[in-house]
Amino acid sequence: MKVILLEDVKSLGKKGEIVNVNDGYARNYVLPKKLGVEANSKNMNDLKLKKANDEKVAKEQLDAAKAFAKGMEEDEVVLSIKGGEGGKTFGSVSTKEIAAAYKEQCGKEIDKKKIVLPEAIKNFGVYEVSVKLHPSVTGKLKVKVTQMKG
Secondary structure (H helix, E strand, C coil), X not given: CEEEECXXXXXXXXXXXXXXXXXXXXXXXXXXXXXXXXXCHHHHHHHHHHHHHHHHHHHHHHHHHHHHHXXXXXXXXXXXXXXXXXXXXXXXXXXXHHHHHHHHHHCCCCCXXXXXXCXXXXXXXXXXXXXXXXXXXXXXXXXXXXXXXX
């Protein structure tokens, strides 16, 4: 019996695949547990439509991520932190602080988990920080760290 998998099934296949299984296995395990549906013409057509929709959504997400990255490259975030002698800072700048400052100063939101800091920012100056917006799109954000006055 041909079955369209609705979920990943170990040793059988991935979600959306059409696999051949024994009739008993399909009737007693795959179908009752809603791990798959019979590969009839209606379900095949539904699968085709779902795949086309998923591709369209994925393309829209990719295009949105590219547009966001392009806009982000023009933005700059300024953070003021306490500092001591010789341009050293007290503490470091975290991804959470960068994300909060970006939202406050530029009005756009980014997830702090998507900000990639190769090493902690512990000095004053201008840094270029990578932001992983999509598996294939990485944006650059300028972060300017200045000394807090007072």
